[in-house]
Amino acid sequence: ALHRSFVHRVFVFFSFMLSSFVVGLRVRKVDLVWGTSPPLFQGWTAWLLARLKRVPFLFEVRDLWPAFAIAVGVLTDRTFIRMSEWLERFLYRHADRVMVNSPGFIAHVTGRGARRVELVPNGAEPGMFDPADNGEAFRASHHLENKFVVLYAGAHGMSNDLGVVLEAAGLLADRPEVQVVFLGDGKEKAGLQARAAEMGLTNVTFVSPVPKNEMALALAGADACIAILKPLEEYKTTYPNKVFDYMAAGRPVVCAIDGVIREVIAAAGCGIFAQPGDPAALAKVIRSLANDPERSRRMGMNGRRYVEAHFSRSMLAEKLAHILEEMTA
Missing domain, CATH: 3.40.50.2000 (Glycogen Phosphorylase B;)
Incomplete structure (x- = not known):
C-alpha cells in the first residue's frame, strides 16, 4: 500500500509539472518565477519557465527532498534516488536564490551548490x-x-x-x-x-x-x-x-x-x-x-x-x- 501510494504521488507530481508548465507559458507579464519543493520535479518546471521568460528564479525548499523520503524508507529505488539527487543539485546551482524555512537546511543546500541562500521560517500568526x-x-x-x-x-x-x-x-x-x-x-x-x-x-x-x-x-x-x-x-x-x-x-x-x-x-x-x-x-x-x-x-x-x-x-x-x-x- 505504501509503495502504491508513493507511485501515485510521483504520478501526481509529474502531472503537475507538465500542467504547471503549460499554464506558466500562457502568463505574459512575469517578473520572477518562484518554484517550491517538494515536489522537487516542479522546481524543474519553474527553472525552465524562468529561463524562457528571462526572469530570476527563486527556489523555495520546504523539506529536504529526496533526503527525507530516503531516510524514512519511502524512496528506495536507486535509479529514482540518483535522478532526484541530480535534479536537486541542478536546481540549487541554477537558482538565483534558494529560500529555506529552517537554518538546519542551509548547510545541506550550500553543500550541493546553492550560491545564495535566504532563511524565511514559516512562523505563526x-x-x-x-x-x-x-x-x-x-x-x-x-x-x-x-x-x-x-x-x-x-x-x-x-x-x-x-x-x-x-x-x-x-x-x-x-x-x-x-x-x-x-x-x-x-x-x-x-x-x-x-x-x-x-x-x-x-x-x-x-x-x-x-x-x-x-x-x-x-x-x-x-x-x-x-x-x-x-x-x-x-x-x-x-x-x-x-x-x-x-x-x-x-x-x-x-x-x-x-x-x-x-x-x-x-x-x-x-x-x-x-x-x-x-x-x-x-x-x-x-x-x-x-x-x-x-x-x-x-x-x-x-x-x-x-x-x-x-x-x-x-x-x-x-x-x-x-x-x-x-x-x-
Whole structure:
C-alpha cells in the first residue's frame, strides 16, 4: 500500500509539472518565477519557465527532498534516488536564490551548490490565538473537563512516531487526570486507534482533524502540546510548523525532536526536551508539566512572547517582500 501510494504521488507530481508548465507559458507579464519543493520535479518546471521568460528564479525548499523520503524508507529505488539527487543539485546551482524555512537546511543546500541562500521560517500568526482562552468548548465536546490535556496536533504518518506517544500514555496510566489527545489524520491513525484499544488505554482520545481556522480553539483546550518525529539525523534540521502554532497559543511544548527546533524551544524557555524514540522520557516530561501547572503556564507565555518577537508572520512577510523586491529590481 505504501509503495502504491508513493507511485501515485510521483504520478501526481509529474502531472503537475507538465500542467504547471503549460499554464506558466500562457502568463505574459512575469517578473520572477518562484518554484517550491517538494515536489522537487516542479522546481524543474519553474527553472525552465524562468529561463524562457528571462526572469530570476527563486527556489523555495520546504523539506529536504529526496533526503527525507530516503531516510524514512519511502524512496528506495536507486535509479529514482540518483535522478532526484541530480535534479536537486541542478536546481540549487541554477537558482538565483534558494529560500529555506529552517537554518538546519542551509548547510545541506550550500553543500550541493546553492550560491545564495535566504532563511524565511514559516512562523505563526499570533493574532489567530488567544492564550487566555481555556478551550471550554473543545474540552466539553471531547469530555476533557478537569483533565490535564496533552495534545498532539498534526499528521498521523510514518515520520511522526506516534506509537511512542501511545507507549508514554501507557506509562501514565497511574495519572488518571492526564489525557493524551491525538488531533488529526493520516495513514497510521487506524493502526494507532487499534493499538490503543489493544493496550486498554482509557487516557487517550482521538479527534478528527479540524480546519486551520479552528485550530486555535483546539490548542486553547490543551495544557501542553507534543512535537515529535522519528529519531533520524535528517529531522534535526527541521522547523515543524506546529511548534510555532503551539507557542503562539501560549502552550508549553513537549519536544521529542532534537536539533534546531530544540534550540528554539530552549532559547524561548517554552518547553522541555524528551529524547526522541523514548516513551519513558516522554512520560517523564509530561508528568513534570502535570505536576506543576503554574510552571507550564509560564513556559507557554514565554513561547508566546518569543513568537511575537522572532517568528511573527507579519515580520517574516516583510523579510520575504524585501527579498522579492531585491530580486526583481
